[in-house]
Amino acid sequence: MAAAWFTRSRNIADHFKRNMGFFFRPSPTSTVSSYSSRSRNSPTRLCSWRFESTKAQTLLDSDSDYDSHLLNDDHQGLDFPGGRVMFTSVMQFIPGYPPQRVPCYHVLNNNGQPNMDSNFEQVSKEIGVKMYREMVTLQIMDTIFYEAQRQGRISFYLTSAGEEAIAIASAAALSPHDIVMPQMGRKFLAFLILRYREPGVLLWRGFTLQEFANQCFGNKADYGKGRQMPIHYGSNKLNYFTVSSPIATQLPQAVGAAYSLKMDNRDACVVVYVGDGATSEGDFHASLNFAAVMEAPVVFLCRNNGWAISTPVSQQFRSDGIVVKGPAYGIQSIRVDGNDALAVYSAVHAARQMAVLEQRPILVEALTYRVGHHSTSDDSTKYRPVDEIKNWEMGQNPVNRFRKWVERIGWWNEEDESQLRNSIRKQLLQAIQVAEKMEKPPLADMFTDVYDVPPSILVEQEQQLRETIKRHPQDYPSDVPL
Numbered sequence: 001m002a003a004a005w006f007t008r009s010r011n012i013a014d015h016f017k018r019n020m021g022f023f024f025r026p027s028p029t030s031t032v033s034s035y036s037s038r039s040r041n042s043p044t045r046l047c048s049w050r051f052e053s054t055k056a057q058t059l060l061d062s063d064s065d066y067d068s069h070l071l072n073d074d075h076q077g078l079d080f081p082g083g084r085v086m087f088t089s090v091m092q093f094i095p096g097y098p099p100q101r102v103p104c105y106h107v108l109n110n111n112g113q114p115n116m117d118s119n120f121e122q123v124s125k126e127i128g129v130k131m132y133r134e135m136v137t138l139q140i141m142d143t144i145f146y147e148a149q150r151q152g153r154i155s156f157y158l159t160s161a162g163e164e165a166i167a168i169a170s171a172a173a174l175s176p177h178d179i180v181m182p183q184m185g186r187k188f189l190a191f192l193i194l195r196y197r198e199p200g201v202l203l204w205r206g207f208t209l210q211e212f213a214n215q216c217f218g219n220k221a222d223y224g225k226g227r228q229m230p231i232h233y234g235s236n237k238l239n240y241f242t243v244s245s246p247i248a249t250q251l252p253q254a255v256g257a258a259y260s261l262k263m264d265n266r267d268a269c270v271v272v273y274v275g276d277g278a279t280s281e282g283d284f285h286a287s288l289n290f291a292a293v294m295e296a297p298v299v300f301l302c303r304n305n306g307w308a309i310s311t312p313v314s315q316q317f318r319s320d321g322i323v324v325k326g327p328a329y330g331i332q333s334i335r336v337d338g339n340d341a342l343a344v345y346s347a348v349h350a351a352r353q354m355a356v357l358e359q360r361p362i363l364v365e366a367l368t369y370r371v372g373h374h375s376t377s378d379d380s381t382k383y384r385p386v387d388e389i390k391n392w393e394m395g396q397n398p399v400n401r402f403r404k405w406v407e408r409i410g411w412w413n414e415e416d417e418s419q420l421r422n423s424i425r426k427q428l429l430q431a432i433q434v435a436e437k438m439e440k441p442p443l444a445d446m447f448t449d450v451y452d453v454p455p456s457i458l459v460e461q462e463q464q465l466r467e468t469i470k471r472h473p474q475d476y477p478s479d480v481p482l
Contacts, residue, residue, distance in 0.1 A: 102323050104335045104367055107342040110395065112404025114342070121346040123172075125411050130204075131172050131341055132406050133420060135164045135399045138200045140424045141209065142372070145216060148432060149230075149376045154216045156230045160197050162339075162371030165398035166303050167200025169344035174271060174352060197303065198273050199231065205238045209428050213435035225449075226441040248274065248281035251300075255287050255361075258296035262359055269297035269355040271348075277308025279325065280316050291361035292330040299351045300326075300363045303338060305370040310383045326363035338366030339398040342405070369396065442481040443469075 077086040107118045114120070123131070142159035149157040160167060199212070211223075215233050218226035223234055224242060234242025244250075254272035261268040278284055279302060291298050302322045306313055319325065326333030332354065336347040344366060351362040369392040373380045380389070406412040447454060447462045469476050 097318065098320060098324075101320050102335050104337050105343050105347055106337040106340055107346065108340045108401055108405055110401055112401055112406075112408050114405075119346075120342050121173075121349045123342070123345060127172055128406055128409075129411050131168055131345075132399075132402055132412060134168045134200060134203050135341070135402060136417075136420055137209075137424050138164050138168065138203055139399055140421065141199075141203075141212065141428060144425070144428050144432070145212075145230075146372075146376065148216075153432075153436060154230050156376055157216070158197065158231050158375040159372040160200060162392060162396075162398070163197060163303060163305060163368045164200060165341040165344055165402065166301075166338045166366050166368060167198040168204055169341040170271075170273075170301060170348040171201040171204035173345045173349040197275065199233060201273075202233055202235065202238065202240050205235075205240065207233070207235055207238060207240075208431075209424075210431040210434060211235070213428070213431040214438070217432075217435040217438070218440065219435055219438035220441045221435075221438060222441070225445040227446070248278040248283040250274075251278070251283045251287035252290060254298055254300075255291045255294070255296050258291065258298035258361075259294050262295070262297055267356055269299060269352060271299045271301060271352065273301050273303065275308060276302060276304040276306070276313055276316065276322060277311065279322050280308075285325075285329075288325065288329040288331060288361070288363070295360050297355040297359045298361045299348070299355050300331075300361065301348065301351075302363070302365045303368055304365055305338075305368050307370050307374075307380070307384065309374045310378070310380070312384075321365055321367070323363065323365040331361045331363050333363040333365070335365045335367065338368030339396050339401065341398060341402045368398075440477070440480045 077084050107114050107120045109115065138160055142157075142161060145154065145157050146159055148154050199207075203212075211221075212233070214221040215224060215228070216230040218224075218228075218230070220226075223236070224232065228242065229245070232243040232245070234240055250272060251274060254270045258270040261270070274284065288300065290296070291300075304313065304322055308316065313321070321335065323333045323335040334347055334351070337343045347364055351364050354360065355362050370380075371389060371393045403412065403417075443465070444462070446465075447458055451458065466482065469482065
């Protein structure tokens, strides 16, 4: 029945806003029809849209006295910039915490069965099987690279354990032409800006296991030329901006990029990924406000895994998670089960459509759990109970849940599972052997690709480094070409 509905429907996003639980305040520009009826090439389009939302143009253009306009009817309400505010004789403070938490959009139960009343975006067999294969690949890749770090073969690693569905399902809901700008830090359908726990997005786009290994080992085939820590991936070919370490700095960049797309009249949006820890940064709040005021077509996708680096959400904020922060800035928002691949796929698909067609920001909060340590530098058992970790690992595993669904509908079986796992493991071990033996980037690469003409101080630093290596060759790696 749901499949038939989606076949007939020409406005999936509108249906999801009504039935998936998008949490928002209506505005004059909240319908697809109002967007499509405007002239896309009008030089005043951006200005007129903003003023239609805030009614500020009416106030600015008025020749009447400000006070008389402001107090049009003081016993009923106040005509204030942004819209009419009604008066009340009751002194009542807005509660700091709602009586009920915002519900979480959910499709598959833990047995891989869709809920009877679920409305979700249908996926084809090709997409569904690929989603599962990539989730398993990511799982195996994390396990082997983590072991490689423990063996001292790479310096650092960070897994996506417990969060595989968010990266893979969201990537599946977007276009292969979308540009990815990861956090830690032309022809488009959208930009994507991610952080370090979304290698699944890059995997979905075709980044090979050999390319992952080259980056982690920092060899001469690494696109970053060995300058970055492991897991700071990047690919110009796949429109994936290189990960950088600082938290939340990618958010204002995402809004600026989204607004530039709007100025260029592109049917495009930005999708930016962020963790719950980054929502405690000022950049998060500035970016939401920036996006709302400018009506920038950007989707904020927050992975709320409960623990940031080591701080529980109960010590980060007193609000009902992240989803309620959107409406405070005038942004339509939804909370989704991040361990439910079908729910994530459907929510991101709808959010992106709304952002592109309605030219507005959307906030998606995906509830999940970081099963692994924050990184190889962390021991999460020092700050959270082992039983809690095991409960989420076994009871809420997103890979197991999605496997049950693809098996239930006849797209997957035990033989497929065995062949996939054996194949991926062999490919990955081979990739690591090749990457480990490959030559490192030359020393000169440390000083290139920033300035067109290197400044004198940079030239001096390179000379000093080379002289130091000559005096103390035993203290420098022999596999780095000079």
